Amino acid sequence: MRAVGVEPRLWATRVHLDAALRLAKCLIEGGSLKLGKEAGEFLDLCERNPEQIPSDFWTARETQNSEQMLLRGAVLLKATGPLPRVCLEPLPESLSAVLREPPPRVWSPVWGAIRASGRLLPAMTGVALLAAGASTACEGLLFRGFLDLGRHLHLSGQRLAAFAVMIAFLAGVLALEWPASLGLLRLGRHLELRLRLHFLRKIPLLSDRYFQSRLISDMALRAHMLQVLRQLPEVAGMFVRSGASLLFTVAGIAWLYRSAALPAMLMACIAVGIPLLFQPPLIERDLRSREMTGALSRFYFDALRGVRAIQAHCAERTLRSAQAGQLEEWAKASFRHQNLFVRAEILQMVLTFGLTVLIVYQQAARTGNMADLLLLVYWALSISFTGQQLASIMWSLPALRNTLLRFMEPLGAQEETVAEAAPATHPRGIRVAIEKASVVAGGQRILDDVSLEVAPGRHVGIIGLSGAGKSSLVGLLLGWHKPESGSVQIDGLPLDAARLFQLRRETAWIDPQVHLFNASLLDNLVYGNGEDAATHLDTVLENADLAGVLERLPNGMQTSLGEGGALVSGGEGQRVRMGRALGRPAVRLAILDEPARGLDRDRRQKFLQRARRHFESATLFYITHDVTDTMDFDHVLVIEQGRVFEQGSPRELYEKAGSRYRALLEEEEIVHRAWSDSSWRHLRIAEGLLSESAEERPWIQN
Numbered sequence: 001m002r003a004v005g006v007e008p009r010l011w012a013t014r015v016h017l018d019a020a021l022r023l024a025k026c027l028i029e030g031g032s033l034k035l036g037k038e039a040g041e042f043l044d045l046c047e048r049n050p051e052q053i054p055s056d057f058w059t060a061r062e063t064q065n066s067e068q069m070l071l072r073g074a075v076l077l078k079a080t081g082p083l084p085r086v087c088l089e090p091l092p093e094s095l096s097a098v099l100r101e102p103p104p105r106v107w108s109p110v111w112g113a114i115r116a117s118g119r120l121l122p123a124m125t126g127v128a129l130l131a132a133g134a135s136t137a138c139e140g141l142l143f144r145g146f147l148d149l150g151r152h153l154h155l156s157g158q159r160l161a162a163f164a165v166m167i168a169f170l171a172g173v174l175a176l177e178w179p180a181s182l183g184l185l186r187l188g189r190h191l192e193l194r195l196r197l198h199f200l201r202k203i204p205l206l207s208d209r210y211f212q213s214r215l216i217s218d219m220a221l222r223a224h225m226l227q228v229l230r231q232l233p234e235v236a237g238m239f240v241r242s243g244a245s246l247l248f249t250v251a252g253i254a255w256l257y258r259s260a261a262l263p264a265m266l267m268a269c270i271a272v273g274i275p276l277l278f279q280p281p282l283i284e285r286d287l288r289s290r291e292m293t294g295a296l297s298r299f300y301f302d303a304l305r306g307v308r309a310i311q312a313h314c315a316e317r318t319l320r321s322a323q324a325g326q327l328e329e330w331a332k333a334s335f336r337h338q339n340l341f342v343r344a345e346i347l348q349m350v351l352t353f354g355l356t357v358l359i360v361y362q363q364a365a366r367t368g369n370m371a372d373l374l375l376l377v378y379w380a381l382s383i384s385f386t387g388q389q390l391a392s393i394m395w396s397l398p399a400l401r402n403t404l405l406r407f408m409e410p411l412g413a414q415e416e417t418v419a420e421a422a423p424a425t426h427p428r429g430i431r432v433a434i435e436k437a438s439v440v441a442g443g444q445r446i447l448d449d450v451s452l453e454v455a456p457g458r459h460v461g462i463i464g465l466s467g468a469g470k471s472s473l474v475g476l477l478l479g480w481h482k483p484e485s486g487s488v489q490i491d492g493l494p495l496d497a498a499r500l501f502q503l504r505r506e507t508a509w510i511d512p513q514v515h516l517f518n519a520s521l522l523d524n525l526v527y528g529n530g531e532d533a534a535t536h537l538d539t540v541l542e543n544a545d546l547a548g549v550l551e552r553l554p555n556g557m558q559t560s561l562g563e564g565g566a567l568v569s570g571g572e573g574q575r576v577r578m579g580r581a582l583g584r585p586a587v588r589l590a591i592l593d594e595p596a597r598g599l600d601r602d603r604r605q606k607f608l609q610r611a612r613r614h615f616e617s618a619t620l621f622y623i624t625h626d627v628t629d630t631m632d633f634d635h636v637l638v639i640e641q642g643r644v645f646e647q648g649s650p651r652e653l654y655e656k657a658g659s660r661y662r663a664l665l666e667e668e669e670i671v672h673r674a675w676s677d678s679s680w681r682h683l684r685i686a687e688g689l690l691s692e693s694a695e696e697r698p699w700i701q702n
Contacts, residue, residue: 015060020046022057109408110232113194114187125183129237132176133244136382137252138169180237187233195226198411205415207479221297222410228403235393235400242389246271249379249386253359257376259366260359264383267355270348271387275394278344283398285337290402292330299326341395348391352384429457429619430490430503430588432477437486439472439642446472448642450486454635459612459620461630461650463664464639470623473639474591477621478509506588508581508615510595516565516573521550522557524576529583536583543610544579545603571603578607582614590615593623605629627665636661 027033254261432454439447488495526533553559565573596604653661
């Protein structure tokens with residue numbers, strides 16, 4: 001500190017005073033300390049005992065080195081301008097495509113969906129709405145005429161005729177309003193239907209990467225909120241009708257009361273201008289409020305899905321605390337939005353009603369005709385009322401726009417290119433060649449310089465620790481990931497969009513994440529397997545060990561499995577997934593990713609044997625944590641930190657000194673011996689009954 005010309009003792013005095021002032025200010029604002037003498041005495045006390053000041057009020061503290069001080073505070077950054085352009089690594093094509101995308105055109109898809117209903121219906125509805133808007137000004141003129149006619153119509157027949165004219169006019173207005181309202185409702189239904197169909201056609205074309213970066217609950221909320229967009233034609237119709245009414249009313253005032261023309265036009269400008277002025281901040285705050293509403297919906301959805309785990313771990317208090325934080329953020333966002341909305345609405349109402357009073361006051365001083373004055377009052381109040389209607393419509397536009405924007409986001413996402421490829425000419429499995437492939441996801445490198453070649457019909461075991469990159473490796477073949485560098489070839493051809501589309505038709509994939517639908521067992525087994533899948537169910541039930549499951553189901557093959565297979569056990573659900581894969585025709589690539597998770601060891605080994613016989617001619621990748629299951633495979637890959645650490649036949653790797661494969665196998669045997677120790681009690685659950693076996697059942701059979 002002396003190097004910059006500051007004595008340590010002087011610096012410490014200033015720091016003590018600053019901390020004491022911060023503490024005193026906090027206590028004064030909280031009402032615990034009074035200004036004046038009491039505050040001065042408190043500062044003297046802090047000066048004598050600075051160690052009593054809490055650490056949060058210090059901006060600098062002494063260190064063990066008396067020549068240094070530890071500062072705490074904000075960092076001020078100053079931008080001096082853009083840096084000179086440097087050569088950077090080119091972005092991946094997927095990111096470059098996203099950056100090249102034009103800004104979303106929110107309203108054009110809506111207009112396209114409305115035009116698909118035909119031009120006649122929107123045109124006729126628009127004309128009817130314009131006429132209905134003009135009827136507001138005509139109503140005033142009609143009533144004004146009746147006030148004058150009342151003095152001249154003495155006969156009852158004449159009065160009845162005038163009354164009939166008025167009824168006919170009102171009936172004509174109703175005849176305009178009724179079909180216009182029906183037309184708007186019909187346009188709303190057509191709009192929602194076409195957007196839903198567009199959404200359903202688009203979703204299957206999106207890449208897996210798109211869904212991996214978004215929550216299921218968020219996508220479900222977007223689809224659910226589509227019903228709000230049905231209101232768009234009604235809102236547009238109200239805007240046209242109110243706008244026409246405002247325009248004709250102002251024109252009527254300018255025609256009959258020229259002195260009131262300027263205030264009337266000013267009222268109309270205020271009625272339209274204030275909502276437009278507040279539109280940008282309202283859009284921003286409404287979008288923030290909707291994001292927080294979506295976060296709350298996702299929170300409740302995830303809480304309901306994990307309610308069993310929450311109750312089992314007594315985590316209700318933690319859940320309530322997390323909910324309180326979410327609710328607080330939602331309340332703040334909603335309050336900011338509503339606060340600005342109410343202020344803008346009050347400003348618009350005060351100005352329009354003030355100008356209404358001004359117009360009526362000025363005209364009352366100039367004319368003595370009560371009928372003219374009543375007509376002016378009616379039209380002036382009509383401007384104010386119509387202005388409020390227009391403002392209400394404009395206030396609702398940000399919410400509708402943000403809902404539409406969130407809905408249109410997946411519709412504008414990049415699609416997977418689907419093209420027909422030539423059918424395979426090889427009845428055997430595929431040939432896989434991966435050369436120096438690297439994959440980056442979420443800013444992290446999950447596969448690094450992977451090279452691999454697998455001959456057709458070869459069965460390959462893939463092992464490694466959790467998170468090593470085993471599933472990411474087969475994800476290259478499933479199309480989940482695209483290599484940032486390197487190449488992937490199938491049967492000697494690059495894995496492009498057309499080849500991937502054909503490969504997926506020839507792939508059987510078993511994974512615990514494969515979804516079971518809320519449908520019958522039969523529908524879940526034949527899903528995606530073609531029209532002839534039901535003819536091979538006997539073999540499927542036998543190979544997937546589903547015969548016992550079928551016997552226990554009350555309605556046999558027509559028994560519903562529940563959403564995600566909730567009405568069957570975890571092991572039974574996994575066997576259903578196996579059955580779906582085993583029933584797939586013309587399989588050239590089989591990917592078994594922990595296929596027997598949830599099954600006991602005996603069932604797991606039997607299933608693996610049956611699966612390998614079933615996919616004997618196909619190229620098979622078997623991902624597992626049980627190293628012993630890979631001893632009979634043709635080839636084994638050991639994956640660590642996104643790299644192929646070693647590969648070869650199991651016997652060669654086991655006999656190799658310092659082999660990672662052998663180390664994993666020995667670690668597994670140690671664990672199995674520990675579980676097979678006689679000090680453990682052996683409990684067995686079979687058909688819902690718990691029993692204890694006195695004899696030991698060793699995990700490893702030599």
